[in-house]
Structure formats: structure tokens, C-alpha cells
Amino acid sequence: MDWTALGLSLRLGVLTVALLLPVAFLLARWLAYGRFRGRGFVEALVALPLILPPTVVGFYLLHAFGRGSPIGAAFEGLLGHPLVFSFEGLVLASVLVNLPFAVQPMQNALAAIPTSVRDAARCCGLSPLAAIRRIELPLALPGIATGAVLTFAHTLGEFGVVLMVGGSIPGETRTIAIAIYDRVQAFDEPAAATMALVLLVMAVAALGISNTLARRAARRD
Amino acid sequence: MHRTLALLAACLFAATAAESAAQPSPVIAAASDLQFALDEILTQFKSDTGVAVRVTYGSSGNFARQIEQGAPFELFLSADESFVFALAERKLTRDRGALYAVGRIVLFTPAGSPLTPDPRLEHLARRLADGSSGRIAIANPEHAPYGRAAQQALHSLGLWAALQPHVVLGENVSQAAQFAASGNADGGIVAYSLAIAPALRDRGRYALIPDSLHEPIRQRMVLTRQASPEAVRLYEYLRTPASRAILARYGFVAPEA
Numbered sequence: 001m002d003w004t005a006l007g008l009s010l011r012l013g014v015l016t017v018a019l020l021l022p023v024a025f026l027l028a029r030w031l032a033y034g035r036f037r038g039r040g041f042v043e044a045l046v047a048l049p050l051i052l053p054p055t056v057v058g059f060y061l062l063h064a065f066g067r068g069s070p071i072g073a074a075f076e077g078l079l080g081h082p083l084v085f086s087f088e089g090l091v092l093a094s095v096l097v098n099l100p101f102a103v104q105p106m107q108n109a110l111a112a113i114p115t116s117v118r119d120a121a122r123c124c125g126l127s128p129l130a131a132i133r134r135i136e137l138p139l140a141l142p143g144i145a146t147g148a149v150l151t152f153a154h155t156l157g158e159f160g161v162v163l164m165v166g167g168s169i170p171g172e173t174r175t176i177a178i179a180i181y182d183r184v185q186a187f188d189e190p191a192a193a194t195m196a197l198v199l200l201v202m203a204v205a206a207l208g209i210s211n212t213l214a215r216r217a218a219r220r221d
Numbered sequence: 222m223h224r225t226l227a228l229l230a231a232c233l234f235a236a237t238a239a240e241s242a243a244q245p246s247p248v249i250a251a252a253s254d255l256q257f258a259l260d261e262i263l264t265q266f267k268s269d270t271g272v273a274v275r276v277t278y279g280s281s282g283n284f285a286r287q288i289e290q291g292a293p294f295e296l297f298l299s300a301d302e303s304f305v306f307a308l309a310e311r312k313l314t315r316d317r318g319a320l321y322a323v324g325r326i327v328l329f330t331p332a333g334s335p336l337t338p339d340p341r342l343e344h345l346a347r348r349l350a351d352g353s354s355g356r357i358a359i360a361n362p363e364h365a366p367y368g369r370a371a372q373q374a375l376h377s378l379g380l381w382a383a384l385q386p387h388v389v390l391g392e393n394v395s396q397a398a399q400f401a402a403s404g405n406a407d408g409g410i411v412a413y414s415l416a417i418a419p420a421l422r423d424r425g426r427y428a429l430i431p432d433s434l435h436e437p438i439r440q441r442m443v444l445t446r447q448a449s450p451e452a453v454r455l456y457e458y459l460r461t462p463a464s465r466a467i468l469a470r471y472g473f474v475a476p477e478a
Contacts (some may be wrong), residue, residue, distance in 0.1 A: 067291050082291030167287050169248055169294075170275040182278070185395040186256055187402065187420035 001194045004171050005179035008087075012175060013155040016094040017102075017148050023095075024102035024147060029136070031103070032110035047104070049097045054160025061093050061165050085167040090175075093165050094155050101154050102147040105210075109143020109217065110136060142217035146210045153206035156199060246273040247452040248293055250284040252300030252440065253395035254324055254367055254412035257420065258471035259298070262464050270458070272451045280393035282364025288313055288445060295445055295452035298459075300324060300394075300412075301366035302441035309443065318443030321459055322473035325432060326370050327416045329401050330408035331425040338408065338428035342378055345408070349383040358389045358400035358409035366438055367394035371410035373435035401425070413472035439476070 031043060049057060065083040066072045075083040083089040113136060121131045137144070159177045166173030168182060176195055183192040251259050256278050263274050277284075277294075285304040288294055289311065297314075298321065299305050309317045328338040328345070335355070337344045348354040360368030368390070375381040391397030394412050401409030402424045416427040444456055458464060465475055 062290070072291075076291070081293060084290055085287060085292040167292050168277045168279070169292070170277065172248070172275075172293070174277070185253065185278070185393070185399055187399065187418075 001191055001198075002174075002176065002179040002183070005174050005176045006195070006198065008171065008174065009156050009176040012087075012090055012094055013152040015091050016098055016155045017151050019091070020095045020098055020102050020151055021144065021148060024099065025106055025144065027099075028103045028106035029110055029132075032107045047100045050100045054097075054158070055164060057097060058093075058161045058164025061096070061161065065089055065092065065165065084165050085169060085173060087172050090162060090166055090173055093161050094158065097158060097161055098151045098154055101150040105143045105146040105150065106140060107143075109140035109146075112143075113139050142213040145213045149206050149210045149213070153203055156202060245449075246275050247295045247449050247455065248275045248277070249296040249298065249452065249455070250277050250279065250288070250292070250294040251298040252281045252284075252366070253278040253393040254300055254414050255298060256395050256415065257418035258414055258468055258473065262459065262467050265463065265467070266455060266458050270454060272454065274451075274455060278393070278395060280360065280365040280368075282366075283393075286364075293447060295448040296442060296456055297445060298440070298442040299366075300438060300440050301369075302439045304366075305441040305443045308445075312446075314443045314445050315448065316443070318441045319456075319460065320439060320476035321442050322440045322468050323476055324367065324370075324438035324440055325413040325472060325474065326367060326374060326410055326430050326435065326438070327413045327427040328408055328430060329398065329411050329416045329421070329425055329427040331402055331404045331406075333404065334407050334425065336407040338426050340428045340431055342375075342380060342430070346378070346380055346383075349380060349387070354384075354387050355407035356389050356400075356405070357384060357387050358391055358397040358406040358411070360394040360397045360411070361390045361392060365391075365393050366440075367410075367412050368397070370435040370438050374410065374430050377434040417472050440473075 027046065031039060031046075062084060063069060064071055065075070067076070067082055072083050075088070079086070079088060083092065117135060117139075118131065121135045126134065157177055158175070159181070162173065162175055162178055166175070166178065168174045168178050174182070176199060180192050180195045180199070183195065259276065263276060267273055281299040281301050281304050284292075284294065284297055285299070285308055288297060288308055297305070297308070302320070305314070305318045308314050328342060330336045330338050335353070336348065345354065345357070359371040362368035362372040372381065375384055389400055389406055391400055395415060397409045398411040398415045398421060400406045401411065402421050410430070413429060415421055442456065442459065444452060469475060
């Protein structure tokens with residue numbers, strides 16, 4: 001059992017959720033309430049990581065964050081080391097790849113809030129910020145929680161993108177999913193089996209939590 | 222609920238962050254044929270010097286590409302010297318490194334396989350001819366030196382074309398060995414160092430393939446530009462008789478001079 005890898009995956013999951021949720025909420029809100037041309041295009045763009053092979057995402061990230069790219073060079077100047085093959089690079093990749101997992105449940109939850117409720121809030125003199133805080137956030141909470149759970153679980157399981165931009169460096173980019181792959185190649189079946197079981201249990205727990213939240217949301221309607 | 226969640230997140234973060242604050246240890250990349258031999262050397266290195274090393278095993282070609290792209294490896298143990306020279310030419314290494322071993326390949330067959338290993342792959346040739354051959358695993362010759370050696374040996378024996386429909390490619394030689402050892406392939410042409418490691422020895426049989434059938438697998442290591450003093454120490458340690466003895470025990474031939 002590779003505890004460092006598990007710790008790294010958990011840290012990656014927590015950071016991804018913390019960084020992604022605020023951005024995803026604003027994006028979800030824009031998509032749920034905004035009336036603008038090209039909304040379908042933006043929605044498709046957000047959903048892209050769901051259907052693209054991870055190797056395609058990894059390939060583009062490698063080029064977008066790599067040494068030759070402006071983003072890669074800027075980060076290297078800032079951090080003193082390249083963005084690819086570093087934990088920071090994994091966090092950035094993870095935030096991008098998880099966009100649909102966070103945005104879609106939130107967008108659905110926000111869209112489900114009746115227009116009359118939002119109109120009433122505005123009529124009662126709530127500022128847009130207060131309306132978000134007192135109406136939208138509480139009502140969309142199950143969707144937000146589902147987005148967080150799915151993002152966290154998906155981060156633990158991400159393999160292809162991490163393999164391409166991470167490089168399996170212990171304590172830096174070797175996540176638990178990569179550690180399982182490495183252990184199998186090292187003929188260490190017991191360790192691979194333990195880690196696979198840990199991921200299985202976590203995935204089942206995540207689905208259980210998100211289903212419970214969805215049911216609770218449905219009951220409230 | 223918000224507060225509990227926040228607290229939980231904070232605890233998780235603190236717990237995992239504390240772990241990474243431990244003393245930095247050099248990060249090295251090693252060809253996967255070294256999987257078992259190097260682990261043993263690193264254990265010895267740690268008890269002798271107190272320095273823990275973080276090692277990643279994989280295919281030499283992939284590591285060379287990653288080092289070019291800025292991967293933070295301090296020492297690179299390649300299974301092939303051409304990758305080291307290519308990096309040296311691009312000024313990514315300190316020098317042209319040092320030869321540390323010469324590798325050999327074997328045909329490994331798992332217990333219960335219908336294939337019998339022999340040095341010149343005669344049984345394999347017969348099974349290919351009568352159409353009864355199953356899958357044979359090798360490492361990807363495009364970027365894995367052991368895969369390239371396997372391909373050369375099969376070429377020398379005139380079997381490469383006939384084997385095409387039966388070949389399965391591992392990402393590196395360790396994965397190819399795993400395909401064979403798990404019984405999912407009839408056999409595999411893999412590193413001798415893996416076939417005689419305790420993890421594989423009991424899972425099947427092997428025959429050493431004559432090294433006249435392929436170009437020598439000259440394994441070279443090199444310190445990269447970002448090598449720390451600890452990595453330099455390991456580099457020196459790998460050239461001591463103690464390390465050489467461990468490598469020899471795993472079937473590596475000592476490089477001349």
C-alpha cells in the first residue's frame with residue numbers, strides 16, 4: 001500500500017474541488033440564467049473532457065503547459081521549475097478535466113430554481129449578491145455537493161491525463177491510480193489489490209453520497 | 222454542515238501536506254529492467270548513507286522525452302546509451318555519463334504455457350509455422366531498448382514477420398514480462414534481470430537468447446543538469462563493487478573497464 005500516493009491523490013482531490021467549485025459555480029450560473037448567443041457552444045466546450053480520450057487532453061495539455069509554450073514559460077519563471085511533471089501542473093490539469101463534473105450538476109440545480117422565486121427575491125429588494133447567497137446557494141446546494149463529490153472521486157481515478165503530464169514521480173505526481181499501474185508492473189499484486197480496493201470503496205461511497213443528495217433535492221421540490 | 226465539511230477538508234489537507242514536508246530525496250528515473258536489482262541497491266544505499274531515493278521505473282525512451290520536456294529527474298539510468306547521448310548533445314546532462322551494465326534478453330514462458338523456451342526459439346518457430354502459436358509479449362521497440370533487442374533477435378532468426386499477428390507490446394519491458402508471467406501470453410522476450418528476479422523466477426521457465434542475435438544492450442546512466450549532491454553520491458555508489466555485485470546477481474554483465 002502506497003500511502004504517499006494515496007495522500008497525494010487526496011490532496012489533489014481537495015485542492016481541485018476547492019479551486020474548481022467557485023469558478024464552476026459562476027460558469028454554471030452564467031449557463032443556467034444567461035441568455036446569449038453561442039451558449040450551446042460554451043456548453044459543448046465544458047462537456048468536452050467527458051468525451052475526449054484522456055490521451056488527447058493530455059497531449060494538448062503537454063503542449064499548452066510545456067516548456068515551449070507561453071503558459072509553461074511563465075510558470076517556469078514563477079515557480080522555478082516546469083509546470084509539466086509537477087504537482088502544480090497536475091492541479092491545473094485536474095481543474096480543467098473536471099470542469100463538466102462540477103458545472104453540469106450545478107447548472108441543473110440552478111436551472112431548477114423557479115423563475116418566480118428569483119423574481120420574488122429581486123422584487124423584495126435583494127441585491128444580486130444577496131440573492132446568490134440567500135436564495136441560489138441554499139437551493140442549489142445538493143447540486144453543488146454532487147459536483148464536489150463527483151469532482152473529488154473523478155480526480156482520484158484520473159489516469160490517462162496524469163500519466164501523460166505527470167510522469168509518476170513519487171510524492172510529486174504519482175497518484176494512487178498511477179501507483180496501481182506501477183505496482184502491477186512490479187509484480188506486486190497484493191499492493192495493487194489493496195489500492196484497487198481502496199479506490200473501489202471510495203467510488204462506491206462517492207456515488208452513494210451523490211445519489212442521496214440528489215434524492216434529497218428531488219424530495220424538496 | 223458547512224463547518225464540518227470545511228473542517229474535514231482542512232484536516233485532510235493538513236495531514237497530506239505534512240507528509241510532503243519531509244526531507245527532500247533525489248528523484249531518479251530508471252529503465253524498468255532494473256526494477257528489482259535497483260530496489261535492492263537503493264535499500265543498501267539507504268542503510269549506508271541514510272539517503273532515501275524516489276525512483277520511477279519505465280521505458281528509457283519515455284524518460285528521455287520527459288527529461289527533454291523538463292521532468293525533474295536528477296539521475297537517469299537508461300537501458301540504452303543512445304538516449305543518454307542524445308540528451309548530452311542537447312546539453313541537458315552533466316556529461317556523457319557512465320556505462321553501468323550490459324543487459325541480456327530471455328524467452329520467458331509462464332507455468333502451464335504450451336511454449337517451451339529454448340535459446341534459438343526453435344519451438345516458437347515450429348508453433349508459428351503450424352499456426353498454433355499464442356501471444357508473445359515484447360516491450361515496444363519504438364522507445365524501449367529491450368523491445369528493440371527482442372525485435373532484432375527475432376529478425377536475426379527470421380521470425381519477425383511471422384510473429385507480427387501474435388505480438389503484444391508492453392509499454393516497457395516490465396509490463397511485457399507482466400503480460401507473460403500472468404499467463405495472458407504464451408511467453409515474452411524480456412530482460413534476463415526480470416526473469417531471474419524472485420517475483421518471476423517461480424512463475425515459469427526461461428532460456429537465455431544468445432547475445433550474438435542482437436546489438437549489445439549497453440546500459441548507460443547520466444546525471445542531469447539539476448542533480449543534487451545526493452544524486453551524485455548515488456551515481457558514485459552505483460559504480461562501487463558492492464553495487465556491481467548486486468547487478469551481476471541479477472544477470473547483468475559488467476561493462477568492460
